[in-house]
Every structure is written in structure tokens, then in C-alpha cells.
Amino acid sequence: MAGHSHIKMWIISTLLLMSFVHPSLANVKKEAKYLILGAGAGGLHAARLLLAQNITDFIILEGTNQIGGRSERSVDFGGITFNPGDMFVYGNIDYLQRLGFGLQKYDFAFWEVRNDQGEDITPEANTQDGILYAAKEATNDLAEGVVKHERPDIDQKTAMAMKGWLAKSPLDEIVQWYYFDFDQGIQMKRESLVGTYRQSLQPDYYLITDYGDSGLFSDVEQQLDEDHLHLGEVVVKIDQSGDKVTVTTGNTPSEEEEYVADYVLVTFSLGVLQQGELTFIPPLPEWKTEQLCRYQRGTIEGVLLRFASKFWSDAEWILHASDRQDVDYHHYPAFLNVDREWMHPGSNILVAILTGKKP
Structure with missing residues (x-):
């Protein structure tokens, strides 16, 4: 009976020890060939380009609970939907026309x-x-x-x-x-x-007059599942010191998650980068930090x-x-x-x- 008691005590002690292990140590690192940071227009278009090449080994990390960034923000007023984030566009408009968007040269x-x-x-x-x-x-x-x-x-x-x-x-x-x-x-x-x-x-600039029935990134949204899109993941650190890049998310240690990839594409807005809440290891070169700080929003x-x-x-x-x-x-x-x-x-x-x- 004494032997059994020792076994029970060992099992209980082990379970208690496991329950007090720091959550960040217990988390399993998630890996992908590519990490896309941000699910705004830049991040979603990057995913579109990867999918066009039949590349599916990627994960998108988005800090909010929705995708599209400013391009998905709309305001209903007077029975009309306004999309202030992408009202004006310029450059290659062919893909917008293929999506059925109405465009007017401005x-x-x-x-x-x-x-x-x-x-x-x-x-x-x-x-x-x-x-x-x-x-x-x-x-x-x-x-x-x-x-x-x-x-x-x-x-x-x-x-x-x-x-x-x-x-x-x-x-x-x-x-x-x-x-x-x-x-x-x-x-x-x-x-x-x-x-x-x-x-x-x-x-020339164009004004979007009709957003069609599908939306700007509907073709990408249809191909993104939970394995490829992780919402509510606030990136706090990008570590490039090892053979691969490690990205850490989470506002507190208990919320930390780690992602590992061969390549990381940062599509955050200048405003996010200028907040100084994202840590780079090693630090960004001085010339790059200077340009980020000098650029006016x-x-x-x-x-x-x-x-x-x-x-x-x-x-x-x-x-x-x-x-x-x-x-x-x-x-x-x-x-x-x-x-x-x-x-x-x-x-x-x-x-x-x-x-x-x-x-």
C-alpha cells in the first residue's frame, strides 16, 4: 500500500507541476513557410499572389477580429454605403474591373x-x-x-x-x-x-462607384480557413537572430504564442510601426529606424x-x-x-x- 501511495503522490505532483508551467513554455510553436503579418489590403493581396502560385504553406496573423483593414470599413448614411478607406484608387485597376467594381476616372x-x-x-x-x-x-x-x-x-x-x-x-x-x-x-x-x-x-485616380456583389478580397477570403488565417493575434516581437524567423504574439505573457517561418512579410501600417510597441531582434538598422520616424502620417x-x-x-x-x-x-x-x-x-x-x- 505504501508503494501505491508513493506512485499516487508522484502522479499528483507531476500533474501539479505541469499545471504551473508558464503558458508560453507549454505552447507549441506553429510553423509555416511564410508568415504574413497583417490582414489589411497589403497582407490579403500577398496571400492572393501566393495562392496564384499554388503556395498554401502560409499563415496570416491579424491583430483585430476582422480582415481587410481600412478597405473594409464602411459607413451607411442616407441609404448609401460609403467606403472611405478605399474610395480613391490608382495604378493597376484591371483586377478591380474583373471583380465587377464600377470605376470612374476622377x-x-x-x-x-x-x-x-x-x-x-x-x-x-x-x-x-x-x-x-x-x-x-x-x-x-x-x-x-x-x-x-x-x-x-x-x-x-x-x-x-x-x-x-x-x-x-x-x-x-x-x-x-x-x-x-x-x-x-x-x-x-x-x-x-x-x-x-x-x-x-x-x-490617373479613379473613384469606386460600385463595389459589386463580392467585395475587394472575396476571392482570397473564400480560400482562407482557420489554418491560414489567425485573427486576434497581436504581434509584439519579430526575432530574426536564428536560422528561422520567430514571431511572438500576445499582449501578456499568459497570451503569448510563437510562430516560426522561413520568410516573414510585414504589412503593418506606418502608424503601427511608429508606435514603438513592436520589438525587432536584432534591432532595425539605424537608417531604417530614422526613415520610419521621419515619415509623416x-x-x-x-x-x-x-x-x-x-x-x-x-x-x-x-x-x-x-x-x-x-x-x-x-x-x-x-x-x-x-x-x-x-x-x-x-x-x-x-x-x-x-x-x-x-x-
């Missing part, structure tokens, strides 16, 4: 400009726009010098001043705001000259406004040149006209666009 120059008194000053705005555009074109030689490492990068405001542009009136300021601040989401004095130079080489907000009837023109954009001094930066500078024939006719909706702040 004309940012189809505007109407009014002052505080409601007077139409569009002709004057067109004149100032031509002067600004000429000065912007003249900055290309400065930008090319930066690209060729012949001179340091400078901000847009400095470059434009060097080429003779200086906003001297509310009209100048709204034209300048539309060309720079709205385009980038930040004030021009914080915009990189070379960054906007490269963007100016991009093809822009914020553009849209306020949906619905009226009893339409009282504005058919211009795509209605700009407001205000001389008010008691407001922060610009006073409701731009409105996107949604009540257009190829958008949402009869909706009586404008979208007020706000960006930037007073320094």
Missing part, C-alpha cells in the same frame, strides 16, 4: 470656388492654380537633385518659395491647400519634396452632410476660400459633391473634407 480639376459671401471666384482660382502649377513644375529640378543624392531633401513650402510661389490671399491659400495639404493629408511645410515628386508620376476626415434639397452645382469639388481668422487653419475648405449622375444622384449629400491643423 477629375480633381472640375471644381468650383466660392468665398465667404458665396460669390463664385472660380475664374480667379483657375488663374492662381496655373501660377501654382508652374511653380510646382519648376521644383522638379530640385526633386531630381534629391533623387540623385546631389542635394538634401527639403519641404514643399521651401521648394515652392524658391520657385516664386507664396500664398498671399485666402484664394491662394485654398488653391495651395487643395494641391498640397488635401493631397497628402499634412501641411506642405511638413511634406517631402521628393515624396510628392514621385507621387506626381503616378497614373496624414489624416483626412470626411463629414457626411445631407440636405433637404440640392442647392449646389454639378462640380465635383466645391472649395471655400475663407478669410476668417478665428478658426483653426482652414474653415471647411472643401466639399465632395456626391449628388452626381454617376455617383449618387438625388442623394442631396456633400462630404466636407478636413485635414491639417494650425501650427
Whole structure:
């Protein structure tokens, strides 16, 4: 009987010891050939490319409980669904057309400009726009010098001043705001000259008018199961010190999970990387950290406004040149006209666009 008691005590002790083992030590590492960090547009398109090559040995880790990132965020207003995250697109639009999306080439120059008194000053705005555009074109030689490492990068405001542009009136300021601040989401004095130079080489913009019946990433979603997509996995560490890359998820030690892969693709937004909550082992090179910290993020907000009837023109954009001094930066500078024939006719909706702040 004594021998049996010793066996029972050993079994009980072993079970108790196992129950107190740190959860991170007890977790079994999950392995894959490829790890994709983030299930936003970049991560899902990466999965699409792998699947197109019949490569299925991958896992997507997403910190939230949904996929798609900003491209899947929608707002229902006035019986219409707005998708602010991917309203405008540029580049290769063939796959969007194959998915049945409706696309309309967008004309940012189809505007109407009014002052505080409601007077139409569009002709004057067109004149100032031509002067600004000429000065912007003249900055290309400065930008090319930066690209060729012949001179340091400078901000847009400095470059434009060097080429003779200086906003001297509310009209100048709204034209300048539309060309720079709205385009980038930040004030021009914080915009990189070379960054906007490269963007100016991009093809035309398109507005998505119809998202079809399937959605932007429906073809990928249909092929992702629980083995390939892990939601609610917040990545906290990427360790490249070994033969393979180890990725750790979990906000607390008790929640930690480890994933091991030959290759890891990081598709996190700049905002996530700038938070400093993701640890890299070894640390990122100094030059890369510097670029991550220097890059400025822009914020553009849209306020949906619905009226009893339409009282504005058919211009795509209605700009407001205000001389008010008691407001922060610009006073409701731009409105996107949604009540257009190829958008949402009869909706009586404008979208007020706000960006930037007073320094």
C-alpha cells in the first residue's frame, strides 16, 4: 500500500507541476513557410499572389477580429454605403474591373470656388492654380537633385518659395491647400519634396462607384480557413537572430504564442510601426529606424452632410476660400459633391473634407 501511495503522490505532483508551467513554455510553436503579418489590403493581396502560385504553406496573423483593414470599413448614411478607406484608387485597376467594381476616372480639376459671401471666384482660382502649377513644375529640378543624392531633401513650402510661389490671399491659400495639404493629408511645410515628386508620376485616380456583389478580397477570403488565417493575434516581437524567423504574439505573457517561418512579410501600417510597441531582434538598422520616424502620417476626415434639397452645382469639388481668422487653419475648405449622375444622384449629400491643423 505504501508503494501505491508513493506512485499516487508522484502522479499528483507531476500533474501539479505541469499545471504551473508558464503558458508560453507549454505552447507549441506553429510553423509555416511564410508568415504574413497583417490582414489589411497589403497582407490579403500577398496571400492572393501566393495562392496564384499554388503556395498554401502560409499563415496570416491579424491583430483585430476582422480582415481587410481600412478597405473594409464602411459607413451607411442616407441609404448609401460609403467606403472611405478605399474610395480613391490608382495604378493597376484591371483586377478591380474583373471583380465587377464600377470605376470612374476622377477629375480633381472640375471644381468650383466660392468665398465667404458665396460669390463664385472660380475664374480667379483657375488663374492662381496655373501660377501654382508652374511653380510646382519648376521644383522638379530640385526633386531630381534629391533623387540623385546631389542635394538634401527639403519641404514643399521651401521648394515652392524658391520657385516664386507664396500664398498671399485666402484664394491662394485654398488653391495651395487643395494641391498640397488635401493631397497628402499634412501641411506642405511638413511634406517631402521628393515624396510628392514621385507621387506626381503616378497614373490617373479613379473613384469606386460600385463595389459589386463580392467585395475587394472575396476571392482570397473564400480560400482562407482557420489554418491560414489567425485573427486576434497581436504581434509584439519579430526575432530574426536564428536560422528561422520567430514571431511572438500576445499582449501578456499568459497570451503569448510563437510562430516560426522561413520568410516573414510585414504589412503593418506606418502608424503601427511608429508606435514603438513592436520589438525587432536584432534591432532595425539605424537608417531604417530614422526613415520610419521621419515619415509623416496624414489624416483626412470626411463629414457626411445631407440636405433637404440640392442647392449646389454639378462640380465635383466645391472649395471655400475663407478669410476668417478665428478658426483653426482652414474653415471647411472643401466639399465632395456626391449628388452626381454617376455617383449618387438625388442623394442631396456633400462630404466636407478636413485635414491639417494650425501650427
